Amino acid sequence: MGPGPSPVHPRVLRAMSTPLVGHLDPAFVELMDDVQDLLRYTFRTENQWTIPVSGTGSAAMEAAFGNVVEPGDTVLVPTNGYFGGRMASMVERAGGEVVEVDAPWGEPLDPAAVQDAFDTHQPDVFGFVHAETSTGVLQPNVPELTDIAHSHDALVVADTVTSLGGVELKVDEWDVDVAYSGAQKCLSCPPGASPLTLNDRAMEKVLSREEESRSWYLDLSLLEGYWGEERSYHHTAPITNVYALREALRLVAEEGIEERWARHERVAGALKAGVEAMGLEMNAPDEYWLPSLNAVRVPEGVDDGAVIDHVLEKYDLEIASGLGDLEGDIFRIGCMGHGARAENVTLLLGALADALEEQGYEADAGAALAAARDQL
Numbered sequence: 340m341g342p343g344p345s346p347v348h349p350r351v352l353r354a355m356s357t358p359l360v361g362h363l364d365p366a367f368v369e370l371m372d373d374v375q376d377l378l379r380y381t382f383r384t385e386n387q388w389t390i391p392v393s394g395t396g397s398a399a400m401e402a403a404f405g406n407v408v409e410p411g412d413t414v415l416v417p418t419n420g421y422f423g424g425r426m427a428s429m430v431e432r433a434g435g436e437v438v439e440v441d442a443p444w445g446e447p448l449d450p451a452a453v454q455d456a457f458d459t460h461q462p463d464v465f466g467f468v469h470a471e472t473s474t475g476v477l478q479p480n481v482p483e484l485t486d487i488a489h490s491h492d493a494l495v496v497a498d499t500v501t502s503l504g505g506v507e508l509k510v511d512e513w514d515v516d517v518a519y520s521g522a523q524k525c526l527s528c529p530p531g532a533s534p535l536t537l538n539d540r541a542m543e544k545v546l547s548r549e550e551e552s553r554s555w556y557l558d559l560s561l562l563e564g565y566w567g568e569e570r571s572y573h574h575t576a577p578i579t580n581v582y583a584l585r586e587a588l589r590l591v592a593e594e595g596i597e598e599r600w601a602r603h604e605r606v607a608g609a610l611k612a613g614v615e616a617m618g619l620e621m622n623a624p625d626e627y628w629l630p631s632l633n634a635v636r637v638p639e640g641v642d643d644g645a646v647i648d649h650v651l652e653k654y655d656l657e658i659a660s661g662l663g664d665l666e667g668d669i670f671r672i673g674c675m676g677h678g679a680r681a682e683n684v685t686l687l688l689g690a691l692a693d694a695l696e697e698q699g700y701e702a703d704a705g706a707a708l709a710a711a712r713d714q715l
C-alpha cells in the first residue's frame with residue numbers, strides 16, 4: 340500500500356519463472372507483438388509506436404524527453420510535484436531550455452496558467468504529470484491542456500506512471516502525443532520494462548531530428564529496428580521482465596480496462612471513506628483525488644514516521660511519508676493494481692487506527708471499517 344512497487348499478481352510471478360528464450364527467438368517475437376497490442380489496449384491508443392522500454396519508468400521518461408526534445412527547444416514543465424523537477428533535469432540534459440508553469444504541491448495545473456505560459460514562452464514541448472505520486476493529485480482537464488498545446492503547435496508528453504491501468508487514461512481521445520509509464524504501479528508488475536507510446540506527430544519530429552538523440556540506448560530511431568517490422572538486434576531485451584509485463588497486461592485485458600479503473604475508484608473510495616470516518620482529511624479535494632495514490636493529511640501532533648514504522652513492523656504493511664513541500668504533512672497510501680483489494684483496505688484501516696492511537700490520536704477503527712464496508 341505504498342507508492343510502488345505494488346504487490347505483484349501470482350500469475351505474473353509465475354510467468355517470471357518461464358525458461359528464457361533468445362530475444363530474437365520466434366516465440367519471443369510473437370510475445371513482443373502481444374505486449375505491444377496489450378499496451379495499445381491499456382493506453383487506449385492505436386499508436387504504432389508503442390513499446391516497453393528496457394529499464395524503469397525513468398528510462399521511459401528519458402526516452403520520451405531525450406527523443407522529442409531537440410537542442411534549443413523550449414520545454415514547459417510543471418512545478419507542482421517531484422516529477423516535474425525530474426522532467427526539467429532530463430530536458431536540460433537533452434539540450435532543451437526549461438520554462439515552468441507553476442502550481443503549489445498538492446494542486447493540479449490550472450489550464451489558464453498553462454495558457455498564459457504558452458502565450459509567454461511559446462514552448463515546443465509541454466510535459467505534465469497525469470498522476471503525481473508525490474502529492475496524490477490527478478491532473479483533470481487533460482483534453483483542455485492538449486488543445487492549448489496543439490493550438491501553439493507544441494507536442495504534449497504525459498507522465499502516466501501512476502495512472503496507466505488504474506485511472507481513466509485515453510491517449511488517443513485526449514490527443515496526448517507521448518505517454519510513458521512504469522510497470523510497478525497500477526500494472527502490478529516488477530519494474531524493468533516500461534510502457535511508452537508516441538503518435539505519428541511525435542514520431543515525425545523524432546525521425547527528422549537534425550542531431551541524434553544524446554542517448555544511444557534510448558534512441559527511438561534505433562529501437563525501431565528491434566520493436567518495428569524488422570526485429571533486428573539493438574540490445575538484449577530484459578526477457579523475464581517482458582514475460583512479466585505480458586502477463587500483467589493480460590490481467591488488465593481480462594478484467595477490462597474500464598472495469599479496472601472502476602475497481603480502483605471503488606476500493607480506493609472505500610479507503611478514503613474509512614480514513615475520513617476516522618477524522619482524517621484527504622489532501623486533495625474530490626475533483627482531483629488520485630485513487631491510486633491517496634494523500635492523507637497527518638493530524639496535528641502525530642509523528643508520521645512513527646506511524647509508518649508501526650504499520651510496517653506490526654502489520655507488515657508499507658505506506659509512505661510526504662516528499663518535498665509536503666514532507667511531514669501527508670501519508671501516501673497506494674491502492675494500485677493487485678493491491679487494490681478489499682482485504683488490503685480493511686487491514687490498512689485497522690493498522691492505521693492502531694498506529695494513530697499509539698500516538699495519542701483517537702481513531703475510531705469501527706467507524707472507519709463501517710464506512711469502508713459501505714463502499715466495497
Ligand SMILES: Cc1ncc(COP(=O)(O)O)c(C=O)c1O
Pocket residue numbers: 343395396397398400422468470471472473498500501521530
Ligand atoms: C509520476 C512518476 N514519474 C516517474 C517515476 C520514475 O519511475 P521509476 O522510479 O520507475 O524510474 C515515478 C516513480 O515513482 C513516478 O511516480
